[in-house]
Amino acid sequence: MTNKAFKGLSPQEATARVEASLKQRRKKEKRFRLMGLSAVGLALTFLVILFSGILTKGLPGMFQHYVQLDVVLDKARLDPQGDMSDASLFSGDADKIILEASLASIGEEGGRKTKKALRKMVSSGGSQRLIDFVKANPELMGTTQTIKFAVDDDIDSFLRGFIKRETPEKDRRINDFTIEIVDKWQEAGLISYELSDYLFFGSASRDAEMAGIKGALFGSLLTLAICVSIAFPLGVAAAVYLEEIAPKNRWTEIIEININNLAAVPSVVFGIMGLAIFIVTFGMPRSIPLVGGIVLALMTLPTIIISSRAAIRAVPPSIRDAALGIGASKMQTIFHHVIPLAMPGMLTGTIIGMAQALGETAPLLMIGMVAFIVDIPGGFTDPATVLPVQIFMWADFAERMFIQKTSAAIIVLLAFLITMNAAAIMLRKKLERRW
Amino acid sequence: MTLTSLLIILTVISLAFYFIAKRTVLIARSNGQVFHSLPNYYGLWAGSLAFFPAVVVLILWSIIDIQLFQSWVRDFYPPEILAAGGSQAIVALAKVENIVAGIRFGEPEAWVLQAGDAWIGWAATSTMLKSAVVLGLATVCGLIAYRQIDSDFRARNGVEKLISYGLIAASTIAILTTIGIVLSVLFETIRFFQLVPPTDFIFGTEWNPQFEGAERAGSGGGEAKYGMLPMFAGTLLISSIAIIVAVPVGLASAVYLAEYASPKVRSTVKPLLEILAGVPTVVYGFFAALTVAPAIKGLGESLGLTVASESALAAGLVMGVMIIPFVSSLSDDVINAVPQSLRDAAYGLGSTKSETTRQVVLPAALPGIVAAVILAVSRAVGETMIVVMAAGLAANLSFNPLDAVTTVTSQIVTILVGDQEFESAKTLSAFALSTMLIILTLGLNFFALQIVKKYREQYD
Numbered sequence: 061m062t063n064k065a066f067k068g069l070s071p072q073e074a075t076a077r078v079e080a081s082l083k084q085r086r087k088k089e090k091r092f093r094l095m096g097l098s099a100v101g102l103a104l105t106f107l108v109i110l111f112s113g114i115l116t117k118g119l120p121g122m123f124q125h126y127v128q129l130d131v132v133l134d135k136a137r138l139d140p141q142g143d144m145s146d147a148s149l150f151s152g153d154a155d156k157i158i159l160e161a162s163l164a165s166i167g168e169e170g171g172r173k174t175k176k177a178l179r180k181m182v183s184s185g186g187s188q189r190l191i192d193f194v195k196a197n198p199e200l201m202g203t204t205q206t207i208k209f210a211v212d213d214d215i216d217s218f219l220r221g222f223i224k225r226e227t228p229e230k231d232r233r234i235n236d237f238t239i240e241i242v243d244k245w246q247e248a249g250l251i252s253y254e255l256s257d258y259l260f261f262g263s264a265s266r267d268a269e270m271a272g273i274k275g276a277l278f279g280s281l282l283t284l285a286i287c288v289s290i291a292f293p294l295g296v297a298a299a300v301y302l303e304e305i306a307p308k309n310r311w312t313e314i315i316e317i318n319i320n321n322l323a324a325v326p327s328v329v330f331g332i333m334g335l336a337i338f339i340v341t342f343g344m345p346r347s348i349p350l351v352g353g354i355v356l357a358l359m360t361l362p363t364i365i366i367s368s369r370a371a372i373r374a375v376p377p378s379i380r381d382a383a384l385g386i387g388a389s390k391m392q393t394i395f396h397h398v399i400p401l402a403m404p405g406m407l408t409g410t411i412i413g414m415a416q417a418l419g420e421t422a423p424l425l426m427i428g429m430v431a432f433i434v435d436i437p438g439g440f441t442d443p444a445t446v447l448p449v450q451i452f453m454w455a456d457f458a459e460r461m462f463i464q465k466t467s468a469a470i471i472v473l474l475a476f477l478i479t480m481n482a483a484a485i486m487l488r489k490k491l492e493r494r495w
Numbered sequence: 496m497t498l499t500s501l502l503i504i505l506t507v508i509s510l511a512f513y514f515i516a517k518r519t520v521l522i523a524r525s526n527g528q529v530f531h532s533l534p535n536y537y538g539l540w541a542g543s544l545a546f547f548p549a550v551v552v553l554i555l556w557s558i559i560d561i562q563l564f565q566s567w568v569r570d571f572y573p574p575e576i577l578a579a580g581g582s583q584a585i586v587a588l589a590k591v592e593n594i595v596a597g598i599r600f601g602e603p604e605a606w607v608l609q610a611g612d613a614w615i616g617w618a619a620t621s622t623m624l625k626s627a628v629v630l631g632l633a634t635v636c637g638l639i640a641y642r643q644i645d646s647d648f649r650a651r652n653g654v655e656k657l658i659s660y661g662l663i664a665a666s667t668i669a670i671l672t673t674i675g676i677v678l679s680v681l682f683e684t685i686r687f688f689q690l691v692p693p694t695d696f697i698f699g700t701e702w703n704p705q706f707e708g709a710e711r712a713g714s715g716g717g718e719a720k721y722g723m724l725p726m727f728a729g730t731l732l733i734s735s736i737a738i739i740v741a742v743p744v745g746l747a748s749a750v751y752l753a754e755y756a757s758p759k760v761r762s763t764v765k766p767l768l769e770i771l772a773g774v775p776t777v778v779y780g781f782f783a784a785l786t787v788a789p790a791i792k793g794l795g796e797s798l799g800l801t802v803a804s805e806s807a808l809a810a811g812l813v814m815g816v817m818i819i820p821f822v823s824s825l826s827d828d829v830i831n832a833v834p835q836s837l838r839d840a841a842y843g844l845g846s847t848k849s850e851t852t853r854q855v856v857l858p859a860a861l862p863g864i865v866a867a868v869i870l871a872v873s874r875a876v877g878e879t880m881i882v883v884m885a886a887g888l889a890a891n892l893s894f895n896p897l898d899a900v901t902t903v904t905s906q907i908v909t910i911l912v913g914d915q916e917f918e919s920a921k922t923l924s925a926f927a928l929s930t931m932l933i934i935l936t937l938g939l940n941f942f943a944l945q946i947v948k949k950y951r952e953q954y955d
Contacts, residue, residue: 085850086847087846088847088849088850089847089849091849092848092849092852092853093751093755093848093849094749095747096747096748096750096752096755097755098747098752099743099747099748099751099753100747100748100752100756100764100768101815101820102744103744103745103748103768103771103816103820103823104764104768106819107767107768107770107771108814110771110774110778110779110782110816112563113782113786114778114782125625126819154600176622206884219842220629229736247929256694292783293665294665294668295665297661297665298662298665298666298669301662301663301665301666302666302924305659305662305663306666314670315666315667315669315670318670318673318761319669320940320944321673321937321940322669322672322673323940324873324937324940325676325877325881325936325937326876326877326878326904326932326936327877327879328877328879328904328907328908328929328932329676329680329823329877329929329932329933330676331677331911332679332680332907332911332925332926332929333672333675333676333679333680335679336679336680337675337678337679337682338679338927342558342561343561343562343565349690351953358668358672361668361669361672362669364670387657389656390655391654391655391659395658399793415773417776418775419773419775419776419777419778420775420776421775421776421777421879421880422776422879422880422883422904425908425911425912426908426911426912427911431574431913433602442609448646448775448777449777451777451778451781452777452780452880452883452884455777455780455781455784455785455884463785466781467781470778470781473775473778474774474775477773477775478773479771481770481773495898
């Protein structure tokens, strides 16, 4: 298309030549545009595949099968010492009572074989459920009540069709005899499929049907509480110093370089630092939300500092000049005018940082939050685990039902993250001011 | 007195000083006395003088006393443990600490009990002294501040000075964190290099620290080797796959969104892409291990290829998807920074949109795009959970994407998760790997910044 190519051509000839090439060029244009569009389409397809994969596995994981049993609440057997204390209830006969109720449900006296099969069919968390029920309703003692018990995860798998009836008996995790009992339960309409209460109110467990995320959720909340209460004030303070007070000198430059470098350090390295400094050197215990929160705070600090600085920079100098002009001191200007005006931007950055911290796994593995913890953590120094780590641990379990539980936990985690990010976007839209 | 209750008492004392000082000034002001600052500042001055020195002492004391006990308790160890040193001493310390915490395994040795009792005694004395010193200090400092209250005293200036010290302290946290990171890997790395020569580590092609225990027990079975090349090859392989996926898709979407898409499409697609960046890595790891890896294995085997069940391809593909938004949003910023006048000039000469983009906009944005790609590489190298969950642990020196490989980060996690002995070469090797990882990622980051600095065109 250089001028040379057109030298000596009459305008008509030149126009003809350009027009001849136009078709080719338009085609190229179309191809280029299509390429961009297909890249966007591809990226969005990945998003859809990821989410539909998680949802199709996770939504069933929020439900599980229960069996209804008529349980005779015999006071003498459930509560041998008669004082309704935990020790007394625990020493009671809850397991046997459930077994008798399940025998009654299939209308059999039951030989050893039946008993053996039935014992494995109701979740081993059944006795705890019965005790909890009695504790909540002591006035029902002595009556017969219909209580729903979770079925064992193998039975659940069978009912969902993961374990097939057609599979030869020796290759199946449950035998023909058990399947007959399940059929009887189904005929009697005792089996129900409903929202799993163990998922939200249960804690870590080796039994898929009883595993829940309550403990991990509390651990996440405690860890995030520590994280935000360290990272937010420190981040805002550092941003205020760097934007409003710091002289332009070597020291400030070093701080800025450090902040940018920290933003690029892989998260697992922060975990190593937490392990070496807080646990080995300072002798703090492993697996506690306090250490986890500190490590995550250091990790999210660069994010918060960078966004807070942008927010402070967006406050126009006229505001500062006005405050200084009517006699406010530098600090009064900053704390009474600049910070309140920059707050929406700072909060947005903080929420995004917290969302990042909530989803983070690797650094917490390093400081031992990967322990198997059944108790719900009650304080910042109780051993705890967090939601992403719980997902990581469940992903390692081989049972089929854990895959669904894991996906269900992922849905909960994603719901939290999307809510947080949506809140950040809303906040930004609502409170953002154009000067 | 526990730390929490001590902190609460300290807060109450400080608040009391705040209110008393403020009240004093308010009363004096109503009697016609004129003060330099507002009453609030006198209260803040007294309150913070009571609080901060005491809190600093409290924190330092709580950190130092455990260290002191740990060194004092060594006097109780039997000579043979002291002579053996290393892991023996750590086990001994753990035994004593269990006694202190009230945990007993079987019948502890006599010296352990003695040491535990002594420790409990020290702890009680220390706590008592600590409470007395901290609360005393708070009261004394508060009183001093209270005595300073006077019509000429410049409380506001004092408080503002304190605040500015606080702000400076907050901004140095970034430096302290960097120092913390460097120190925490540096010493262990040096100790590792005392056990394993650096050349063996850097140029070694075999990695099997799992033989470490067998080697020490002398039971044979193999020699522990610490060569980092297989892990770096694995990291390189997986990151390359990720980059091959992420850069074309990310760059092309950035170009489309910046140059072609209508504002409406742009404002819906951009946040959607950013969702991909917000998904936790553990979710990607789960997806890679559970869905992508079996799919690739199935596909490969139907084509007659042997595919490892934890292939590098699965981890790399998923990691690529993860960093698409990273590449696209960084490139988008760079493309948008190219001034409109350049495009207008190209249109004026009769170029089509794609010709303008390819021959004007992209060359102008190239340094920024290269920097974005390098940052994406650095992100891929440091990514942990996807490779831990989907890439396996076999240290193969292989560049076949269908093989199972392992990466630096996944080895670090494998070695350091759970209980570990702090003296063994195996544990220390994780710190040496971390040092290499930090050097690599920071090096990439530095490189990216240099490129931007050197080749950036200044348009106005």
